[in-house]
Amino acid sequence: MAEETKMQDVELHRDAALERSSEFENPGLPPHRKRQTDLHPEKAKRAERTVFTWFLVSALGSIVAVAAYIAVPITPGDLTTTRMNNLLLGLGIALALLSIGIGAVHWSKQLMSDEEHVDLRHPTRGSDATRAKAVEVFTLGDQESGFSRRSLIRNSLIGALAVVPLPAVVLFRDLAPADEVPTDVFAHTMWEAGTRLCLDPTGTPIRAEDVSYGSAFHVIPEDLEESEHPLDEKAKAAVLLMRLPADALNESPERAGWSYDGIVAYSKICTHVGCPVALYEQQTHHLLCPCHQSTFDVKNHCKVIFGPAKRPLPQLPITVDDEGYLIAQRDFTEPVGPSYFERLHDVDEDGHVQVAGTTTEQRA
Amino acid sequence: MAHRSKKTGRRHPLASLGLLVLGLVAAGGVSTVVGQVASADASSQAPTQLTADDGEQLFQANCASCHGVNAEGTPEGPSLIGVGAASVDFQVMTGRMPLAFSGPQGMARTPQFSQEQSDAMGEYIAALAPGPDVPSEEVLDTADANVANGGEIFRINCAMCHNVAGAGGALTEGKFAPDLHDIDAAHIYEAMLTGPQNMPVFNDDNISPEEKADIIAYLHFLDENPSVGGFDLGSLGPVSEGLFIWIFGLGGIVAITVWLTAKPN
Known part of the structure; x- marks a missing residue:
């Protein structure tokens, strides 16, 4: 007898035995509590006035925004007048929008019906009749259009759709220069043998004797402004020129001829993702990239000593011409800026000297 | 009564605290007065015109321990030969020198010398070797x-x-x-x-x-x-702007959400 009762208490549900006594009883909805505004008409009246006030404030905000825009104008030529104009305009519009929201929420919370209701969710699966009807409609459509029967039309339609994205491919490809290999654009800069190093932005050529110890000169090639796209060229050719005391400079013998009397020139484009590296500390000779804190050691051919950059900054070999102006010996021996797949192909085998101890260079 | 009288006067629980505050105020006052006297001494020693010799004396008294008796530099401080009067004026009159404490960087603070004293030291340093002069x-x-x-x-x-x-x-x-x-x-x-x-x-x-x-x-x-774009949050870029929007923007959204879902009483 006792065993029978036990069997009744256990229910098989999806292969799992559930004990009925462990089920929770549906507690149902908690008893509805009336709000103060439901119980006291004067409080409802007050809530009504509050909501009205918020909507009134919103209208005032809109008017304030228009009035402020007219009363505090932006004077042409005086940028600073933008500040007060924008501030009042923004405050007015913010007040107008926020007050509508606050009023609406207050209205729904205090005055609209807050009786709890239960809405049961209907099952997602359609009834068998609906499903059968859908299949029937599709079959009929196929028969009437002949989509399965007329395979020539169907296949040519699929073919036409497949060709549709082609113009987009051509358009996006043409974002890179079409008349040359795109990576050639990265591989070479404006610097060539004899190009004078000039000051950014004036373009004044720099004499070696004018570069004092501890200096940092921001350098562009001399004929930058005559080039077809000066900004594009500057983005690759920007160089930082520094002069270090001879005992601070620790040059590798193969690159000894690349500097002039302690003056060294390095690409300003970070080898990580291409930010301009120009935070030069003249005592520690560290070059810091402001974007991700890659730190390069100018003493040792700009080897990476900290941060996410993987390669030293490319060095521009420099010398002086007859008149004492600093000139480039040649272009960079490797592509400047961040890595790309074909980078190692663009490293100039003849002139390039890898910086000792940078095994990471092979990772491109 | 006897119990209450025990808790007053110098046996009061707050008496030691009061004594401490009194002591601190007295010590602070004395040190301020002494400091004022000392600085008054310094300024009274500074007549309107000081020479390079006065500058040398000031240098020996205040700078030579790090920069060397002849400004030739020591392991503690760089050589000042050839740095010029401009360097002296900048370092001394922004309070960076003498160093407040050694650290990664010399910090700006209230200058420790008068302009005349600084100029005299500049004259002394400029006389050692030519260097950039104070701008006219x-x-x-x-x-x-x-x-x-x-x-x-x-x-x-x-x-x-x-x-x-x-x-x-x-x-x-x-x-x-x-x-x-x-x-x-x-x-x-x-x-x-x-x-x-x-x-x-x-x-x-x-x-x-x-x-x-x-x-x-x-x-x-x-x-x-002022900043054209309104409140500039120190012009520090994404750090202060991000902090502001995370704290006040998200904080405001959280507050509104709490208000939206709270039951009306």
Whole structure:
């Protein structure tokens, strides 16, 4: 007898035995509590006035925004007048929008019906009749259009759709220069043998004797402004020129001829993702990239000593011409800026000297 | 009654605290008075005209322990031969020298010497070897300076460390480029000319004296004109702006959400 009762208490549900006594009883909805505004008409009246006030404030905000825009104008030529104009305009519009929201929420919370209701969710699966009807409609459509029967039309339609994205491919490809290999654009800069190093932005050529110890000169090639796209060229050719005391400079013998009397020139484009590296500390000779804190050691051919950059900054070999102006010996021996797949192909085998101890260079 | 009287007077529980406060106030007052007397001594020693000899004496008393008795430098401080009067004026009159404490960077503070004393030391240092001189009034005159050009030169040469708005920024290993607001024109000029601490040198062939005046005019324009875009949050960029929006923006959204779902009483 006792065993029978036990069997009744256990229910098989999806292969799992559930004990009925462990089920929770549906507690149902908690008893509805009336709000103060439901119980006291004067409080409802007050809530009504509050909501009205918020909507009134919103209208005032809109008017304030228009009035402020007219009363505090932006004077042409005086940028600073933008500040007060924008501030009042923004405050007015913010007040107008926020007050509508606050009023609406207050209205729904205090005055609209807050009786709890239960809405049961209907099952997602359609009834068998609906499903059968859908299949029937599709079959009929196929028969009437002949989509399965007329395979020539169907296949040519699929073919036409497949060709549709082609113009987009051509358009996006043409974002890179079409008349040359795109990576050639990265591989070479404006610097060539004899190009004078000039000051950014004036373009004044720099004499070696004018570069004092501890200096940092921001350098562009001399004929930058005559080039077809000066900004594009500057983005690759920007160089930082520094002069270090001879005992601070620790040059590798193969690159000894690349500097002039302690003056060294390095690409300003970070080898990580291409930010301009120009935070030069003249005592520690560290070059810091402001974007991700890659730190390069100018003493040792700009080897990476900290941060996410993987390669030293490319060095521009420099010398002086007859008149004492600093000139480039040649272009960079490797592509400047961040890595790309074909980078190692663009490293100039003849002139390039890898910086000792940078095994990471092979990772491109 | 007896119980209450025990808790008054010098046996009161707060008596020791009161004594402590009294002691601190007294000690602080005495040290302030002594300090004032000491500085009064210093200024009374400073008549209007000091010579390079006075400068040498001041140097021996205040600087020689680090920079060497002949300013030749020691392991604690660099040689000052050839740094010029401009360097002395900048370092002393911004309070960076004498160093308040050794650390990654000498910090600006209230100058420890009068302008006359600083000038005398500058004269002494300039007499050791030629170096950049203190800029003249004409050089610092920004009346007809080109603010827009100053802004461009500043963005090319200075903004990467000092921030586009001159708000300063971090460097490596605890060093930083200082905020450039409300800096005396002469000190801006001298800093460019001499490259104090880790700042690079910008000599007159790199940035001409006219361009330096333009930069000063640009920095002073920033001082005098509020940010066009409203509250600038220190002009520090994404750090302060991000903090603001995370705390006040998200905080506001959380508060509104709580209000939306709270039951009305």
